[in-house]
Amino acid sequence: MENTIQAVPQNWYLLLSTFMFCIGVMGVLLRRNAIIILMCIELMLNAVNLLLVSFSSYAGNAEGQVFVFFIMVVAAAEVAVGLALLVSIYRNIASTDIDILSKMKW
Amino acid sequence: MTQTIIQTSNLYLPTILIPLLPLLGFFINALFGKKLGHASGWIATAVLFGAFACSLFLFLNLPTGGSETITISNWFYFKNIFIPFAFLIDPLSITMLLVITGIGSLIHLYSIGYMHHDEGFSRFFSYLNLFIFFMLLLVMGNNYLIMFIGWEGVGLCSYLLIGFWFKNQAFNDAAKKAFIMNRIGDLGFIIGMFMMLFYFNSLNFDVVTIGALKLGMGNMTIIYITLFLFVGVMGKSAQLPLYTWLPDAMAGPTPVSALIHAATMVTAGIYMIARSNVLFSLAPHTLDVILIVGTATSLFAAVIGLKQNDIKKVLAYSTVSQLGLMFAALGMGAYESGMFHVVTHAFFKALLFLGAGSVIHAMGGEQDMRNMGGLGKFIKITFATFLIGTVAISGIPPFAGFFSKDEILATAFEHNKVIWGLLSFSSMLTAFYMFRLVYLTFSSSFRGTDEVKHHIHESPATMTMPLIILAACAIIAGFIGLPTIISHTHLFKNYLASVFAQSKLIMPAGHEMSHSMEWILVGTAVTLALVSIAFAYQKYVMQKHVPAADENVKGISKVVANKFYVDEIYNTVFVKPIMLLSDLFLVVVDKLIVDLLVHAIAFITNQIGRALRLLQTGHVGFYMFAMVISMIILLAVQIFVVI
Numbered sequence: 001m002e003n004t005i006q007a008v009p010q011n012w013y014l015l016l017s018t019f020m021f022c023i024g025v026m027g028v029l030l031r032r033n034a035i036i037i038l039m040c041i042e043l044m045l046n047a048v049n050l051l052l053v054s055f056s057s058y059a060g061n062a063e064g065q066v067f068v069f070f071i072m073v074v075a076a077a078e079v080a081v082g083l084a085l086l087v088s089i090y091r092n093i094a095s096t097d098i099d100i101l102s103k104m105k106w
Numbered sequence: 107m108t109q110t111i112i113q114t115s116n117l118y119l120p121t122i123l124i125p126l127l128p129l130l131g132f133f134i135n136a137l138f139g140k141k142l143g144h145a146s147g148w149i150a151t152a153v154l155f156g157a158f159a160c161s162l163f164l165f166l167n168l169p170t171g172g173s174e175t176i177t178i179s180n181w182f183y184f185k186n187i188f189i190p191f192a193f194l195i196d197p198l199s200i201t202m203l204l205v206i207t208g209i210g211s212l213i214h215l216y217s218i219g220y221m222h223h224d225e226g227f228s229r230f231f232s233y234l235n236l237f238i239f240f241m242l243l244l245v246m247g248n249n250y251l252i253m254f255i256g257w258e259g260v261g262l263c264s265y266l267l268i269g270f271w272f273k274n275q276a277f278n279d280a281a282k283k284a285f286i287m288n289r290i291g292d293l294g295f296i297i298g299m300f301m302m303l304f305y306f307n308s309l310n311f312d313v314v315t316i317g318a319l320k321l322g323m324g325n326m327t328i329i330y331i332t333l334f335l336f337v338g339v340m341g342k343s344a345q346l347p348l349y350t351w352l353p354d355a356m357a358g359p360t361p362v363s364a365l366i367h368a369a370t371m372v373t374a375g376i377y378m379i380a381r382s383n384v385l386f387s388l389a390p391h392t393l394d395v396i397l398i399v400g401t402a403t404s405l406f407a408a409v410i411g412l413k414q415n416d417i418k419k420v421l422a423y424s425t426v427s428q429l430g431l432m433f434a435a436l437g438m439g440a441y442e443s444g445m446f447h448v449v450t451h452a453f454f455k456a457l458l459f460l461g462a463g464s465v466i467h468a469m470g471g472e473q474d475m476r477n478m479g480g481l482g483k484f485i486k487i488t489f490a491t492f493l494i495g496t497v498a499i500s501g502i503p504p505f506a507g508f509f510s511k512d513e514i515l516a517t518a519f520e521h522n523k524v525i526w527g528l529l530s531f532s533s534m535l536t537a538f539y540m541f542r543l544v545y546l547t548f549s550s551s552f553r554g555t556d557e558v559k560h561h562i563h564e565s566p567a568t569m570t571m572p573l574i575i576l577a578a579c580a581i582i583a584g585f586i587g588l589p590t591i592i593s594h595t596h597l598f599k600n601y602l603a604s605v606f607a608q609s610k611l612i613m614p615a616g617h618e619m620s621h622s623m624e625w626i627l628v629g630t631a632v633t634l635a636l637v638s639i640a641f642a643y644q645k646y647v648m649q650k651h652v653p654a655a656d657e658n659v660k661g662i663s664k665v666v667a668n669k670f671y672v673d674e675i676y677n678t679v680f681v682k683p684i685m686l687l688s689d690l691f692l693v694v695v696d697k698l699i700v701d702l703l704v705h706a707i708a709f710i711t712n713q714i715g716r717a718l719r720l721l722q723t724g725h726v727g728f729y730m731f732a733m734v735i736s737m738i739i740l741l742a743v744q745i746f747v748v749i
Binding site (some may be wrong): 025032034102 | 723724726730731734
């Protein structure tokens, strides 16, 4: 069962993931630049991915790792959509500041 | 029951072709009618002649007294109930088939001329074909359910054709009236069928007959079943108290009146009773009810007919009256006589209606006899054929109506002298109002405007040909049922003998009437008819009496002219209370309860929405904050609450 993932103890993965996720959450809550927010969301996503890979490896089950590949593919598509939305927003309000973007209501 | 087993192969094809040909005609006319134009009329007529040829083939190839069931498919099983989709071919259904397809094809031919200028030409023929299809199902089915399909189908086609000129609201109302009146009757039919299913586990004619025979004479179950069936018959065959739709049904084009409301559909009730003759023979009380209703209808409609001025209305009431006469015959157990009158009546009444149509055609749509007069000079063929029909319905020998009517009257004389008296009186009235119609329409001088007079012309050959053929039939059709005083072979009775054999065993046969007595009866009937004809002649030809305008009619005549106010009474007793009830329901149930509930739900939802939308500030930062907080809450719930 010697492999690179298990070279590191599982607790560390947990700590790293939690740390990354919290950075992502804080970024989403505190920053106002829409591009940064998008990046932070990606960070949260990848924190979860990392956790999934480590758990899958320690559990000796490859399904989790396969699943992560799918998540990454979908995330790539999602990023494309998100960036496209951002471009569109920028063209409209000439800014990516979310505080200026206040028309998303009834 | 003599069930002759014969080879199925030679009758199978013509049997299924008979209903399929009109159905094919319907589809062709309904789908491609617009493109076909006037060809659609010829197609519709051709398929009917085809069906008539098939019916003739059956007539010639079915051995005397035989009957054959032709199963198309096993329709459905349900528990121990089995309903096949099968046709029963026996003398009774063949008689009806010949009448329907024979007269039907002549009326189709006539319609080509009559409807020539109508914009709905092909629509008309598609309806007519569909009607014939359902009518054929009605008389061919070997169980009550198939009969019921036809029963409802002809009701639908009757509705469509009465309201054929749907731009006129009065015609639409007449169509709805016919439909609703029939629906009341159909409820009776349905209940009767359910009772049969409950007690006999089948709707097949033969199984029901055997089951009924097991229950025996005068059993209450059979009495109820037959009474409910008779309610259905009252609606379809326009008997008291459900007859009011038939006179209004004259709103439809005249060929429709001839085909549906005189020759075929309205006789479906008589066919149904004749078909279930064993059931009815086992229920003497029901037969009494039928006898009384039939006699009353016959007399009542004849009286109303005396004062009608619309040429088609007179014929409509005459039809109701004649149907009453047929039911009186059935009520006395004289099923063959009833059927015989159905056949002869189909000929001369179709002839009369088509003749009236020809008159209306000549008059450019005018139907009021007070504006006619002297038409005999202008439209000779119509006049001659119409006169033949009138003589036939009045019961003058040797025309068709005489023989069938005489048979019924003779049976009535044996059965009950009062009934005989009433029916004779009704026949006398018939002769009077029919000749009143003829004299007002065809003799003396023209009373309409010069413009109309200029327009009068004889109808085209497509219309006069059917008139001539039907007139020939109205003369000779009676000879298939000669009374015993002339000949001992009653062809019609012999032909149908196998169908009614079972009933004849149950019912005590009347003793043979002495020949002298029968001669006296015949003499009386003919004398009465001649007297009333002479009276009509004296009043309308010698004195040139013309019925007064509607507002000048007084006293009892006014009551009769207004049809004894039956429509008004029905309106007050049934329609108005129902309207009132529906108004009440509108205010109380609909407005107060249902509306309140619905509006309350809408109001609450709206208010909640108004409150909640304040959360939607439009600030993306706030949304994200809410998202994260919600995630944390969900997580907390997951960890601390659920587990």
